Amino acid sequence: MLLAFAPLPMLSRPFDLLAELTLFGVLLSMIVGCGDVAPGPAAQAITATPTVHDSLETPQDTADRQATPLIPREVLFGNPDKAQSRLSPDGKWLSYLQPVEGVLNVWVGPADDPAAAKPVTDDRKRGIRGHSWAYNSKHIVYSQDKDGDENWHVYATNVETKQTIDLTPIEGVRGELAGASERFPDTLLVGLNDRDPRYHDLYRVDLKSGDRELLQQNPGVAGFVTDEDLRVRLAVNFTPEAGQVWLEPTAAEPGPEGYDDWQPMAEFTSEDAMTSGPAGFSKDGRTLYYEDSRERDTAGLFAKNLDTGEVSLVAEDARADVGGLLVHPTEHTIQAVAFTYSRIEWKILDEAIRPDIEFLKDFRDGEFQVTGRTLDDTRWTVAYILDDGAIQFFIYTRPASGAATGERSMRFLFKSREDLDDYPLAKMHTPVIAARDGLPLVSYLTLPASVDPEGDGRPDAPVPLVLDVHGGPWSRDGWGYNPTHQWLANRGYAVLSVNYRGSTGFGKNFINASNGEWAGKMHDDLIDAVEWAIDEGIAQRDKVAIMGGSYGGYATLVGLTFTPDVFACGVDIVGPSSLVTLLENVPLYWSQFMPVMKLRVGDWSTDAGREALLERSPLRFVDRIERPLLIGQGANDPRVTQLEADQIVEAMQSRNIPVTYALYPDEGHGFARPENRTSFNAVTEAFLAEHLGGRYEPIGKDFEGSSLHVPAGADGVPGLSAALPAERKQMPQAEEGDDPQE
Known part of the structure; x- marks a missing residue:
């Protein structure tokens, strides 16, 4: 379960379905999603x-x-030749997934010489299915469980020494990556349910030493929303009626165990709870971006000025909810919003980025996904998704932000599988x-x-x-x-x-x-x-x-x-x-989510409810x-x-x-x-x-x-x-x- 939210460059899907924008949507994907269950890659x-x-x-x-x-x-279905290209925030390194003796691992090499890449992780069994860069450009971060038990551990690998540290080294406990900020490049936020298996407490973890410090003890909520200063700004929970409530701390400063008193900031009934939720804060922390479907059908993206209380509509689509964002890597301004009905469509908010989106749309057939951006915003990693071919990965070079002129160019990196070209x-x-x-x-x-x-x-x-x-x-x-x-x-x-x-x-x-x-x-x-x-x-x-x-x-x-x-x-x-035994045997950390299951699936706690579930x-x-x-x-x-x-x-x-x-x-x-x-x-x-x-x-x-x-x-x-x-x-x-x- 996601514990905190840091603004992302973009929610993308080079290999997976497009993620939901909101914290609520991410919670859903981690609780009840099943993107991994279809017959998949084989070695x-x-x-x-x-x-x-x-x-x-x-x-x-x-x-x-x-x-x-x-x-x-x-x-x-075999392992891809290569997958998930990522530039380090400083642009020095390029990382990707590639098999080592049939098991997917992270490889890293100079961005200007990807052929010199070498494996930096040493997974020998399940394979690493996702990875990201820490803001210090020195560590790769990934998660791994044991034999599918979903008690995830969060690992950090130093790309130069190849030393890997388990940041959540407690057996039988579910650790989750929960936030990061370029203002604290050597720090991650991590959630752990070691104190109480129902709830994840929020910790600051040092990437170099693995030392962790309690940031916020969980008072019984589904998750937290943090800002760029890694401060806890909101708690999000589900109500007994399957609605959603946002809570804000009443004190100006947290205590040794974080904030201990909260008051409601906003509440959504069950009608809107699954299509609404916080998305993150602006760079200065004074604007809250969120998805909201109240008084409408599809969820629009809204911005609330926390000083004046003024609310403005940022983007909307009559057929589809907000699906993904293109966000400036340091200014954290929302530059474009994706909506997906049958296919992805982009709505541009920042005219400065229009030439980039138009260039990428015209460069190849299919749909492009921006999978990463350097902090100076001069280079992006881009994946092109086709329906009848391998995924193609590129480095896109663009003019520096604010530059009046400059060339745009694409450098091909690799395809997910070269041998797909041999078959119709x-x-x-x-x-x-x-x-x-x-x-x-x-x-x-x-x-x-x-x-x-x-x-x-x-x-x-x-x-x-x-x-x-x-x-x-x-x-x-x-x-x-x-x-x-x-x-x-x-x-x-x-x-x-x-x-x-x-x-x-x-x-x-x-x-x-x-x-x-x-x-x-x-x-x-x-x-x-x-x-x-x-x-x-x-x-x-x-x-x-x-x-x-x-x-x-x-x-x-x-x-x-x-x-x-x-x-x-x-x-x-x-x-x-x-459906009765399903709902009676859920993990303990689903406890906050169970009112939603009771409303939308059925009530296993009463005789009449159990009978109705058995009839289905x-x-x-x-x-x-x-x-x-x-x-x-x-x-x-x-x-x-x-x-x-x-x-x-x-x-x-x-x-x-x-x-x-x-x-x-x-x-x-x-x-x-x-x-x-x-x-x-x-x-x-x-x-x-x-x-x-x-x-x-x-x-x-x-x-x-x-x-x-x-x-x-x-x-x-x-x-x-x-x-x-x-x-x-x-x-x-x-x-x-x-x-x-x-």
């Missing part, structure tokens, strides 16, 4: 020429599909589908290139469809290169991702329409999207699969129990099977399952615990209903280790081919190095049982160590 190389499996096809179908090269899973990739289309009650559902559709030669998003004839449901549910799908879409389209499927009601970014009415609608109208939206695809001649009615992670996994189980005739099969990744739980309706089901689960998942998978598998087995259960003893809410991801992708691909009739690449060596256990249903997936040792066809033993090779 296992494919050494043999991929072969093709086709079933239920005519000879002409087979000929057409075999004319399109089968893209190896390693190319689509498909375009992503952006249909907006009308739900049965008229709500517009912004969606993303990818078709096999061989069936859509005109590129208009309509195949020559209907094809099998995979409905890929995002998690959260308070997150969203977006446009851009999506390895899951490319993978499945290459195998012969149409792939459809739908922003069903409850998805974020489309205004408060769209989110509030999902209250109490798990397995209700939220699921109706998915069914309406399937019917649209069938009516449009895209999908074959008898060959539609549903898959997804977290809420998407729950939607999969709902699909097979509440609408058992719609889907030919389902793939559930870390999805809850019972797939576990109660196991008898209705008629179609094949594949379940993937991490044993250490703190959000959707292993109980959720175990209990529905047990219920199905007791009724002799076939199910395939893939369990990973060293994973949590999704599969982080490359070997585990590639093994699950291999199982999923064969499973879908068996029931939808697409192509698949045999499992081959894709189980090597993984911890995969299949305690149920190994015979239900082609090639799975033969590729798996006998001891891996049982539940893993509790004493099994961290090393899956042992």
